[in-house]
Amino acid sequence: MAAPQTVTIDGHRLQLTNLDKVLYPATGTTKGEVLDYYARVAPVLLPHVRRRPATRKRWPDGVEGQVFFQKNADRSTPSWVRTHRIQHKTSSNDYVLVDDVATLTWLAQTATLELHVPQWQVGRTGVHLPPDRLVLDLDPGEGAGLAECAEVARLARAILRGMGLEPLPVTSGSKGIHLYAALSAGSDPAGARPSSADEVSAVAHELARYLEAEHPDLVVSDMKKALRGGKVLVDWSQNNGAKTTIAPYSLRGRPHPTVAAPRTWEELDDPGLRHLTFEEVLDRVAADGDLLAGLTQGHLSQLEPTPAHLARFERLATYHAKRDPARTPEPFDAGDSPPGQTFVIQEHHARRLHWDFRLEHEGVLVSWALPKGEPTDPAQNHLAVQTEDHPLAYGAFEGTIPGGEYGAGEVTIWDAGTYELEKWRDGKEVIVTLRSERRGARRLALIRTGRDEGDNQWLIHRTKTQPGAAEGDSPAARRQTVRPGARSDDELPGGPAGNPDVVVRLEPMLASAAEPADVRALQADPGGGDREWVFEMKWDGYRTIAVAAPGPDGVPVARFTSRTGQDLTRTYPELAPLAGQVRGDLPVVLDAEIVALDASGRPDFRRLQQHTSKAELMVFDVLQVGDRSLLHAPYDERRALLGDVLDPERPVHVPAVFDGDLDAALAFSRRLRLEGVMAKRRESTYLPGRRSRQWLKLKHTAAQEVVVVGWRPLHAGEPREDARYAGALLLAVPADDGALRYVGRVGTGFTDADRRALAERLTAVGRATPPLDGVPRPDAARARWVTPRIVGEVEFAEWTGDPATDPDARLRAARWRGLRPDKDPDDVVVERP
Template sequence: MAKKNSQWVQVGKRNVELSNLDKVLFPEDHVLKAEVIEYYLKIAPTILNHIKGRALSFIRFPDGIHGESFYQKNKPDFAPNWVEFETLGKEEKDYIVATEPALLVWLANLASLEFHQLHSRKPAFDKPDYMVFDLDPPEGYDFKKLKPIAFDLKEHIEQFGYTPFVKTTGGKGLHICCPLEPQQGFSEVFDAAQAIAQPFVESLGEQTTLHIKKEARKGRVLVDIYRIRSGQTIVSPYSLRGRVGAPVSMPLTWEELEDLDNPKVFNIQNAVDKVLKDGDAWESIGAYAVELHTHRKEKTSKAKKLGPSKKHKTPEQLETYSKKRDFEKTPEPVANIITGSNNNFVVHRHHASHLHYDLRLEKDGVLKSWAVPRGLPPRPGVKRLAVQTEDHPMEYLTFNGSIPKGQYGGGEMWIYALGKYQVTKEKKDGFYFRLNSKEMTGEYRMHKTKEKEYLLERVDEPQLDYINKFIEPMLTESSDEPPKGDDFIYEIKWDGIRALIAYEEGKLTIHTRNQNDVTKQFPELLDGEKAFRATNAVFDAEIVHLDATGKPVFKKVINRLMTSGDAAIQKISKTTPCYCYIFDCLYLDGRSLLNEPLMKRKDWLRDAVRGDTAYRVSEFVDDGEALLNAAREHGLEGIIAKRKDSKYLPGKRTDCWYKIKLRQSAEVVIIGYTKGKGDRSVTFGALHIAERVGDELHYRGKVGTGFDDSTMKDIFTTIKKVNTTKRPDVIGTLLDPKVSVWLEPKIIAEVSYAKLTPDKMFREPVFMKLRPDISEVG
């Protein structure tokens, strides 16, 4: 029988019944059940990365957060038959196992606001894959006092060889989780956690305690290690909490924690936006898994000779590998079988006779290998051919190098991703597996179609679609001179249109920094297959037109931008051709490069861009002064300095990138003009300009030079299309108000100047150009 006020929706391949969507679950925050469902559906790709395969318990709030709530472990009898469960614990509860977005929607429809997870993952439900320390302060405890304890505990834990990850609990505390190889049981992990926590608490006896009873804590912070016991849970990353404010348990980087004053600032309204902007701070947590420190054995690099057994084959399994190689000519590792943990993987980007990727999974002392011509699929629905090749020795996990020409597989081979993997499901025709690495995380299926041929497809949906989601370009600070030291490289500042180039499966799109799609304006740049060694990629670049001397001409590239009509665009592309100088690679063949250091991104960029096309790699040098002098000699704008180890920070302006111009300039808003006299009577006398500082516009005076007749007519045509206003909303005293026409702040221009005057006006301003390629000053 259908529920009252119900409707059916399709989520993936499931039909889910939803009811009472207008029920208010967070009264103070006016959050409806429909919004809770929407939140869990939007955050599904990220939260499932952490909870998929885990047994869950959940707290239901059928009448909202102020009504009766209850903690549920058992799968309800009315659960759909597609809901997976696992019978666990002494009580033999049927725990629901997290699987897919439809499950999150179904649970949210039951007003399950909070998801709590057991510490193990399918198929090893009896072995935790992390150790957790719950910092639980008393009521009213100052969060600023809790943070130093967290950082001290982090340093203490690191001494035992773990990598701690931190998240808010959605309440007043913090969770510190240390990823583990799931090899020992709960009691062994608890003993190890206790051995770590005991000396730490003793060293901070006045601030921390291990006493679980509140009356024994005496105002101290509980370092709760007791949650790691069998049957205990913690609130899942990105789970809501049933509290006023609709807070979220938010994974953070340690740098973010340092700047955090209130752990409850993350909530249902901003959590998804934070992930889309900053990424998942815990995305690569599985790649840092290590053995429990109490069970580690001394590592040895010696190869083991293994006799025949059901688990390990004899060295003949590497015989094919050996026969294809001359180890006196190739730097590749020799054919040794080495015992390992059976969960390591590597993906190589391999320039052999054809560019391809090699996926290698550790099993029985060797690396099972597949050649994947077009790289790992970036999302569900994309399938890749994967051809199984000969087994490779374990040393190939860390092999980066060049195989000489004439040798089998000759060419460059780079590590594309390196980490841990887990087979999540065995099938007759293949298997499912999860990859966890610093470079990429995802779940895939290997489906056998012929003796050596497979189809590789991605199972999980990534939260961020880098190809189809606009990435805001990283911004620069300004400097009067190149920074000192060896930490920077230097590039020409190209005078053109900043562009983000997205390429996928033969299709190429071009967007300006204000997200305008200008793809059709530049037909000479659309042959991505010829230009790139990639299946999909995102590049940061500058589109320019060059004169006969090789100098950029901004006005002509803007003419290209403003030309309309297919015939006219085709014609001007022949008479005024443009080139694209690429200076950064943000995404390549299924993985983000944003967190790679700049010099590594430069390596990927050089490898991904072919020569002899309209696309060119923007070169760099180590001598900033010499490049600045060369720019001055050739009449260029200036140079860019970039820190070698800098990450790519979308939309952010930091001290990692500097622009050094030969004359100071600024992007400004035209907020009005004075009426012209004499030769300028049909246009204007001078332009009133303002510069954006934060969220405010600061008046910078008037600019009346730098124009020729043609430029003035173009500018006047543009400003006549903008609405007038009585007085612009700017900071500063406006000049010549009685003879001026004020405009809405819509038009962006670039102006050079000598310096700022004491009253914050531009001294000796000179008009340079209109900037129709950007819509806001930043």
């Protein structure tokens, strides 16, 4: 047995053991040879796996022994190996990011032969970036082989080229051929890179079906094995965001040490085409370099040393000089993203507690240390000491800086969001308005007081005039911070006679839960004409009654109120343009949904909660125009009038309606990754505040609003608990008699920032005794009870029983979606068809 060897790679020490152990008995290939292969192929392999969460297949006893399929980074993972956490439906996994030679060598030492990665990368803040490549897996069925795969590859190449894509072939090292195509701006017919894995997967699926239709004797797109005899499956599914593909240049766990090897198109014409071994691949790389280099040119070109990049690296020189990447988990990537205006305030328990205030500016986070935190009173300024600029990735950093390192201690995010810049005089003065869901909007000024060059002392000041305060407001009003969720007046302007002194109180009409089969049965009812249905998309946001009415000076103004009567007008000032888009007599009262859209134009509930994107308004009904109430008008009449009274421009939208085609509406909703579909009777009148079977909601996933009745602190290791973080929430729903009924607990779906914010909020409404009966003893153990006034929402797999008849029915596999500040506990109902 060969003696262990200790090697140092990029400053990381690794012990390599069992180098003479045979991993491929058929060829006698040893672990030492595997390590040598990965070290030599790393320059061409790493660009294709970097920043991609890796799933590993390990053969500790060789390819004739047991294989281990590993996603999670276990306790044996070195501290310097970068990982990325992905939350699945019932668990979370920390995936290894194979970003450097040291990590690749460590994986080979663990007998990892195969590396599988997705077609997307992890961004600087941990977000999943849009896919940057499309892949087709050409998999031969019984009776077919590489020759048939090569024929299908040539057919697919012609189609992909017609789409503006240049495919590159890889013999998989197992059975078939993979075709890769880089996705970048201008690479698709619409002139822009597809913005989601779902879109890329849909394109690949259509291509596969087209090939099958044109060449039915050669191609199949259905996964069923019974259909694949003598044909080639065009597997489009590996473009799914949850799927992975064997990485180019990865070894395979086959009897012989074959490799997923890039090939030329000329080679695919060779009748003797076969899979290549690792020795052959090393020779080819030495002679020809990376045949897949074109696959990474798009995103690698972003790393060119432009003046902006060089300036950012120079600004981060002090940051890097104070830290050792081998000793601290803090980010070292300079980051590269479109210019933004984000801020973060991090609570830093170092030698002395302080808060770090950081503003994104010119490609870095300009930073100040606040010994006493952010000021809350305009009469009291706080000290701010400017520190070194930090990389953009630091805006998402939470963790522990080890003892002995610069800034040693625990770092957590206290607040984060976006800011509006009013003034920036380098080294002298900065004035900004911060906006966040957690702590609202506030206007702050930073003024440098130090006169000597190197004196970094500033003052941070909360200005007297705060967001949402008008010029004529009282000093008290100007000092008030606008807080999301502040209560509005109980009623809305605009009475039935058009008298501004008369007010009405409208609550949104509510829908009943249903399944598609229920709607199909109603559509098939021979009672026919007056029972037709239309379908709208179900938007994942906050329901609102929007009113456009004359302001004090006669100019129209818009006001937004939630289901529970909360005034959302100042929380979402970006929706004010609605007032100028209304035509005809005022007031106009609309039913709508406030949403936040992601980069691909899809609603993102977390963005809305955190106010990290500007809100937009989806309008789908009109309830009053001038002195005319439309509550008793049928849906079709209201919808037609909506087009007459509203001339929408962003941020206001009037989404299209699907006329009678339920399947098309459901398919469209899934393609856009929306929450579901609303089915509405054409004859339905508007019933304020009432839940009706005239409107039905069809959700793609089960979701339930819940009332939080207790919580359990996060375990920090037995027997210690960390009460600064919520580990699990105890949940209830109102029963038919109004009493709360326990339905289980939820412990997944939270970020660290969510857990900390929930612990603070729940502690503030704590109580000594449980607010309900029937909590099982194991769930009640260590529970901290709260007054039941906070509403949230969870996704779940199923009920353990019929919630209508079984008082012990529980939510199975619940996952937290977020708080619902727009709802009261009395609004919560059991969502069941």
